[in-house]
Amino acid sequence: MKIDIREIARQAGVSTATVSRVMNGKGSVSDNTRQRVLAVVKQNNYKLNSIARGLSRQKTDTIGVVLPELVDEFFMDLVHSIDEAAYAANKFVMISSSHSQRNTIETVMEFMNGGRIDGVILMAPEIMDEELLRLITRSNRPLVMLNAPGHIKDCYSLNIDNHQGAVAAVTHLLGHGYEKIAMIKGPAGNTDADERFAGYQDVLEKSDIPFRDDLIVNGDFTLQAGYYGLLRLISQPVKPDAVFAANDMMALGVYQAALASQIRIPEDLAVVGFDDIFLSRLLTPRLTTVHSPVPEMGSKAVKALLGIISGEVSAEQPYRELLSTGLVIGGSCGCKMPNSSLLL
Amino acid sequence: MKIDIREIARQAGVSTATVSRVMNGKGSVSDNTRQRVLAVVKQNNYKLNSIARGLSRQKTDTIGVVLPELVDEFFMDLVHSIDEAAYAANKFVMISSSHSQRNTIETVMEFMNGGRIDGVILMAPEIMDEELLRLITRSNRPLVMLNAPGHIKDCYSLNIDNHQGAVAAVTHLLGHGYEKIAMIKGPAGNTDADERFAGYQDVLEKSDIPFRDDLIVNGDFTLQAGYYGLLRLISQPVKPDAVFAANDMMALGVYQAALASQIRIPEDLAVVGFDDIFLSRLLTPRLTTVHSPVPEMGSKAVKALLGIISGEVSAEQPYRELLSTGLVIGGSCGCKMPNSSLLL
DNA sequence: ACAGGAAATGTAAACGTTTACATTTTTTGC
DNA sequence: GCAAAAAATGTAAACGTTTACATTTCCTGT
Numbered sequence: 001m002k003i004d005i006r007e008i009a010r011q012a013g014v015s016t017a018t019v020s021r022v023m024n025g026k027g028s029v030s031d032n033t034r035q036r037v038l039a040v041v042k043q044n045n046y047k048l049n050s051i052a053r054g055l056s057r058q059k060t061d062t063i064g065v066v067l068p069e070l071v072d073e074f075f076m077d078l079v080h081s082i083d084e085a086a087y088a089a090n091k092f093v094m095i096s097s098s099h100s101q102r103n104t105i106e107t108v109m110e111f112m113n114g115g116r117i118d119g120v121i122l123m124a125p126e127i128m129d130e131e132l133l134r135l136i137t138r139s140n141r142p143l144v145m146l147n148a149p150g151h152i153k154d155c156y157s158l159n160i161d162n163h164q165g166a167v168a169a170v171t172h173l174l175g176h177g178y179e180k181i182a183m184i185k186g187p188a189g190n191t192d193a194d195e196r197f198a199g200y201q202d203v204l205e206k207s208d209i210p211f212r213d214d215l216i217v218n219g220d221f222t223l224q225a226g227y228y229g230l231l232r233l234i235s236q237p238v239k240p241d242a243v244f245a246a247n248d249m250m251a252l253g254v255y256q257a258a259l260a261s262q263i264r265i266p267e268d269l270a271v272v273g274f275d276d277i278f279l280s281r282l283l284t285p286r287l288t289t290v291h292s293p294v295p296e297m298g299s300k301a302v303k304a305l306l307g308i309i310s311g312e313v314s315a316e317q318p319y320r321e322l323l324s325t326g327l328v329i330g331g332s333c334g335c336k337m338p339n340s341s342l343l344l
Numbered sequence: 345m346k347i348d349i350r351e352i353a354r355q356a357g358v359s360t361a362t363v364s365r366v367m368n369g370k371g372s373v374s375d376n377t378r379q380r381v382l383a384v385v386k387q388n389n390y391k392l393n394s395i396a397r398g399l400s401r402q403k404t405d406t407i408g409v410v411l412p413e414l415v416d417e418f419f420m421d422l423v424h425s426i427d428e429a430a431y432a433a434n435k436f437v438m439i440s441s442s443h444s445q446r447n448t449i450e451t452v453m454e455f456m457n458g459g460r461i462d463g464v465i466l467m468a469p470e471i472m473d474e475e476l477l478r479l480i481t482r483s484n485r486p487l488v489m490l491n492a493p494g495h496i497k498d499c500y501s502l503n504i505d506n507h508q509g510a511v512a513a514v515t516h517l518l519g520h521g522y523e524k525i526a527m528i529k530g531p532a533g534n535t536d537a538d539e540r541f542a543g544y545q546d547v548l549e550k551s552d553i554p555f556r557d558d559l560i561v562n563g564d565f566t567l568q569a570g571y572y573g574l575l576r577l578i579s580q581p582v583k584p585d586a587v588f589a590a591n592d593m594m595a596l597g598v599y600q601a602a603l604a605s606q607i608r609i610p611e612d613l614a615v616v617g618f619d620d621i622f623l624s625r626l627l628t629p630r631l632t633t634v635h636s637p638v639p640e641m642g643s644k645a646v647k648a649l650l651g652i653i654s655g656e657v658s659a660e661q662p663y664r665e666l667l668s669t670g671l672v673i674g675g676s677c678g679c680k681m682p683n684s685s686l687l688l
Numbered sequence: 689a690c691a692g693g694a695a696a697t698g699t700a701a702a703c704g705t706t707t708a709c710a711t712t713t714t715t716t717g718c
Numbered sequence: 719g720c721a722a723a724a725a726a727t728g729t730a731a732a733c734g735t736t737t738a739c740a741t742t743t744c745c746t747g748t
Contacts, residue, residue, distance in 0.1 A: 004704055015728045020706060027707085028725055030714095045482065047457035051398045052704030055733045060395065062438070062460075070424040079423070080414040080441075087443050092460070094406070095439050097424075099431050113391035115734085116406075116436070138389065252626070279623065282596070348734055359698045364736060371737085372695055374744095396734030399703045459704085 003044050012040040023048050054115075062092040063305055064111035064120040066104060070097040072249070073277045074294060078146075081298025082121065089306055091118075098124065105132065112139035119305045123147055125191040130154065142308035142315060144301045149191040156304060156319045158297055162192050162274075165290035165325035166199025166244070169272045172288070172327055173242045174207060176334045178270055182215040182240035184229040184250050193221070196246045196274060215240055219250050226253020234261060242270035242333075248277045248289055251332075255283055266334040276328050285331025293323045347388050356384040367392050398459075406436040407649055408455035408464040410448060414441040416593070417621045418638060422490075425642025426465065433650055435462075442468065449476065456483035463649045467491055469535040474498070486652035486659060488645045493535040500648060500663045502641055506536050506618075509634035509669035510543025510588070513616045516632070516671055517586045518551055520678045522614055526559040526584035528573040528594050537565070540590045540618060559584055563594050570597020578605060586614035586677075592621045592633055595676075599627055610678040620672050629675025637667045 001007075005023075009016045014033060021027035022037040029037075040046075054060040065082055067075055079095065086093045094117055098104035104124050111120050119142030133152055137143065145157040173181050183200050186193025204211050217232050219225030226245055230253070233240055245251035251273030255265065263269050265285060273280055273289035280287035300323070307313030331337040345351075349367075353360045358377060365371035366381040373381075384390075398404040409426055411419055423439065430437045438461055442448035448468050455464050463486030477496055481487065489501040517525050527544050530537025548555050561576050563569030570589055574597070577584055589595035595617030599609065607613050609629060617624055617633035624631035644667070651657030675681040 005706095006704080016705080017707075017729080018727060021727090024706085028727090030726060033726080045457075047454070049704050050454075050458035050460045051395060051404065052459070052733090053706075054395045055399050055703085055735085056705040056707085058733070070427050071420065073417075073420075076415065076417075076420040079439075083414050083439065083441055084443070087440070087447075093439055095423075095427065095437055096431070097427055099428070103431075110391070110394075113389075114394035115396070116394045279626070282623070282626075349736095350734080360735080361699080361737075362697060365697090368736085372697090374696060377696080393734050396703090397736075399705085399733085400735040400737085402703070 003046055004049070008037065008040050008044065008046055011044070012037045058115075060092075060116060060118055061090065062094055062117045063302070064094045064096070064108075064117040066096050066098065066108050066111065066120060066122045066124070068098050068104070068123060068125060070095075073279070074275060074292070077294040078123075078298045081295040082302055085299040085302035089302065091302075091306070101126070105135070108136050109139075112136060112141045112143075117141075119143065119309050121146060121301045121305055125149070126187070126189055142305055144305045144308070146297060146301060147191055148320075150195070154318050156308065156313075156315065158301055158304065158321050158323060160192070160292050160294075160297065161322040161324050162195035163199040163202070164322070165274060165292070165327075166196040167203050168325065168327045169244055169274065169288075169290050170200050170203040172329075172333060173244065173270060173272060174203065174209075176242070176270060178242035178334075179209070180212070180215060180238060180240045181209075181242045181244060182217070182233050183244045184217050184219045184226055184233075184246060184254070186246040186250075187220045188218065190221075193246055200244055212238070214238055219246060221247050221249060223249050223253040223256070226250030227257045228253070230254045230257035230263075231261070234263070240269065242272070245271065245273045248273035248275040248280045248287060251287055251289065252279060252283070255287075265332050270334050271332040280328075280330070283330070283332070285337060288330040288333035288335065289328050291326045291328050293325065297323055347390055348393070352381065352384050352388065352390055355388070356381045402459075404436075404460060404462055405434065406438055406461045407646070408452075408461040409437055409439045410442060410452055410455065410464060410466045410468070411439070412442050412448070412467060412469060414439075417623070418619060418636070421638040422467075422642045425639040426646055429643040429646035433646065435646075435650070445470070449479070452480050453483075456480060456485045456487075461485075463487065463653045465490060465645045465649055469493065470531070470533055486649055488649045488652070490641060490645060491535055492664075494539070498662050500652065500657075500659065502645055502648065502665050502667060504536070504636050504638075504641065505666040505668050506539035507543040507546070508666070509618060509636070509671075510540040511547050512669065512671045513588055513618065513632075513634050514544050514547040516673075516677060517588065517614060517616060518547065518553075520586070520614060522586035522678075523553070524556070524559060524582065524584045525553075525586045525588060526561070526577050528561050528563045528570055528577075528587060528589045528598070530590040530594075531564045532562065534565075537590055544588060556582070558582055563590060565591050565593060567593050567597040567600070570594030571601045572597075574598045574601035574607075575605070578607070584613065586616070589615065589617045592617035592619040592624045592631060595631055595633065596623060596627070599631075609676050614678045615676040624672075624674070627674070627676070629681060632674040632677035632679065633672050635670045635672050637669065641667055 005016045005019050009019045021029045022034050096107045111117050121144050123146035125147045145155050147159050148157040185197050214236055217229045219229050251271055254271050258265050265271050273287050276289045276291040280289050308315045329335050349360045349363050353363045365373045366378050440451050455461050465488050467490035469491050489499050491503050492501040529541050558580055561573045563573050595615055598615050602609055609615055617631050620633045620635035624633050652659045673679050
C-alpha cells in the first residue's frame with residue numbers, strides 16, 4: 001500500500017497538519033502526540049515526499065551546478081568542494097556539464113525556470129555576453145557565476161584572480177633574470193586564458209621589456225597544446241629561456257616536449273604553470289605554478305548562493321570577488337629546491 | 345506576474361489540458377491551436393514547472409548517484425560518463441558523495457523515498473550487507489549497484505572484474521620470472537581491494553608458489569600507503585623483486601619510495617598497478633597497470649537504470665555483470681618499451 | 689443532408705505536501 | 719473557579735501539472 005501523509009495521520013489519529021508539524025519539527029505539538037506520530041512514521045518507514053514538499057513550499061533544497069566540463073582535477077576539486085558545502089547545508093546538488101555551447105544555455109534555463117532548483121552556480125568562461133546573462137537572469141532565480149568574463153557586470157560572481165596570478169608568475173621569472181619569456185596561451189575567448197595573458201603582457205610592459213609576437217603561441221589547455229607549443233617555440237630563430245604556460249596541463253606538455261628535445265628544466269628552460277594541480281607536484285623538478293583556490297571558490301559559491309536564496313545576501317547589488325592566488329615555488333623556475341620527495 | 349499553465353491557457357483561449365498537450369507534444373491538437381499556444385508560450389517565456397510535473401506524473405527524469413568519494417580521476421571519469429549518458433537520455437543527475445558511512449544510507453534512503461529521483465546508482469564498496477540492501481530496496485525504486493561486494497546477491501550490479509585484472513597482472517609478472525612478488529593491498533573490507541588480493545593469491549596458488557605473509561602489506565589506496573608500503577617491504581630480510589599495488593595511486597607511491605631509496609624500476613624492482621589512471625602514463629618508465637573500464641561502467645549503469653525505470657529491463661532477476669579489464673603494458677614490469685613519449 | 693467515427697478540446701480529479709486561519713484544549717493568574 | 723492567554727490541533731486552500739473521461743467539432747461517405 002502506498003503511504004502518504006494522510007495515511008500516517010489516519011493511523012496516528014491526527015490531522016495531516018499535525019503530522020507535517022512533527023515531520024518538520026516546527027509549529028507546536030504536544031509531546032504525547034509527537035511520540036504517537038513518530039511511532040507510526042517509523043512503523044511505516046515513512047518519508048516526506050520531497051517533490052510534493054517542493055511544490056508546496058516553492059523550494060527544493062537543491063542547487064544546480066553547470067560547468068563547462070567534467071574532466072580534470074580542476075573540476076573534480078570544484079565539484080567536490082561544492083558537494084561538501086552543500087552537504088553541510090543540507091542541500092542537494094544537481095550537476096550538469098555543458099555538452100555543447102547551445103546546451104549550456106538550455107540547461108541553465110531549464111534549471112532556472114523549471115522549478116527544479118532554488119539557485120544555480122554557473123561556470124561558463126567562454127560564452128557569455130550581457131544579452132545571454134539577461135536571458136538567464138530573467139527568471140530571477142539566485143545565480144552565482146564562477147570566473148565570469150570581466151565585461152559581465154550585472155551579477156554575483158566569484159573569480160580566480162588570474163591577472164594577479166599571472167603577474168606573480170611572470171614577475172618571478174623576471175626576477176630570475178630571464179629575458180625571453182614565452183607564453184603558451186589558453187583558448188581564445190576563454191576568460192581565464194585572456195586574463196592570464198593580460199597579466200603576462202602587463203608585466204612586460206611595466207618592465208619595459210618589448211613584447212614579442214614570436215614568443216606567443218596559442219594553446220587550448222591540453223597536454224598536447226603544451227607539447228606542440230614548446231616544439232613550435234624552439235623551432236624559431238629566437239628561442240625562449242622561460243615559458244609561462246597558461247595552465248599546468250600545458251606545462252606538463254612542455255615538460256614532455258623538453259624531455260623529447262633534450263632540453264633541461266630549468267637549466268636550459270624555466271617553466272611556470274597555472275592551477276597547481278596535483279600532478280604538478282610529481283614532476284621533476286617540481287613545477288613552479290600559481291595556486292588556484294578552487295576549493296575555496298566552490299565553498300564560497302555555495303555559501304553565497306544559499307545566502308542569496310535565503311535573502312541574507314542581496315542579489316540587487318552586482319558583486320564581484322577576486323579570489324587571490326599564490327605562487328607555489330618548485331624547481332622549474334630556477335629556484336634551488338631541497339631535492340627531497342615533495343610528495344608526502 | 346507569475347505565469348503558470350493556467351495563465352498561458354487563458355491568454356491562448358484554450359484549456360490547461362490543451363496547453364499541456366502542446367508542451368508535451370502528445371495528444372492531438374490542431375495545428376492552428378498549437379501555433380497560438382506556442383506563440384503565447386514564447387511571448388511569456390514560459391517553461392513547464394518540473395516539480396509540479398514530477399508530482400503529477402510521479403516521475404522526475406532525474407537519477408541519483410551516490411558515490412563513496414568525489415576525489416580522484418576514477419570518480420571524475422565515472423561522474424563524467426554518467427553525466428554524458430544521462431544527458432543523452434535527457435535526464436538530470438543528482439549527485440552525492442558519502443560524507444560518512446552513516447550518511448551513505450541516509451542519502452540513499454532520502455533519494456529512494458523522497459520522490460526526488462526515479463532511480464539510484466549506488467557505489468558503496470565498503471558498507472554493505474544483505475540487511476542494508478533490503479532496507480534500501482524496500483522502497484522498490486530502481487537501483488543499480490556499482491562494484492557491489494560479491495556476497496550481495498539480490499540486486500542489479502555492474503562490477504569491474506577485479507579478480508581477472510589481478511590475475512592478469514600477477515600472471516604477467518610471473519611470466520617475467522619474478523619470484524618474490526609482493527602486494528600492497530587496498531583497505532580491508534573494500535570489495536575491490538579484497539577481490540584484487542584474492543586474484544593475487546589464486547595465481548600464486550595455481551602456480552605452486554608459496555604465499556608469504558611478509559610480502560603483503562596493507563594500504564588504503566593512497567599515495568602515502570604506497571610509499572610507506574614499499575619502505576616497509578624493503579626493510580625486511582626478504583626483499584621483493586616485484587610489487588603489485590592494488591591501485592595506481594599506491595603504485596605511484598612505490599615509484600616515489602623507489603626513487604628515494606635508489607631502487608631502479610624495473611631493473612631492481614618491477615611494479616604493476618591497477619586502474620590505468622592518466623597519471624600512470626606519465627611515469628618513467630610508464631606504469632604497467634590493469635585498465636578499469638570506468639567510463640563503460642558509468643554509461644552502462646545509466647542505461648541499465650533507465651531500462652529498469654522504463655520497465656524494459658526486469659528488476660526481478662538479480663543481475664551481475666563483470667566488466668572485463670585489460671593489461672596495459674608499460675615499462676615498469678620489465679617489458680622492453682620503445683622509449684618514445686607515450687603521452688601523445 | 690446526415691449518421692457515425694475521428695479529431696480536438698474541455699472538465700476536474702488526482703499527485704502529496706504546507707500553512708494561514710479557525711477552532712479546541714490547556715494553562716495561568718487571580 | 720473563571721477569564722484570558724497560550725498551546726495544540728484541525729480545516730481546507732494552495733502549489734502547477736497531467737490525464738482519464740466527457741464533450742464538442744470536424745470529416746467522410748453515402
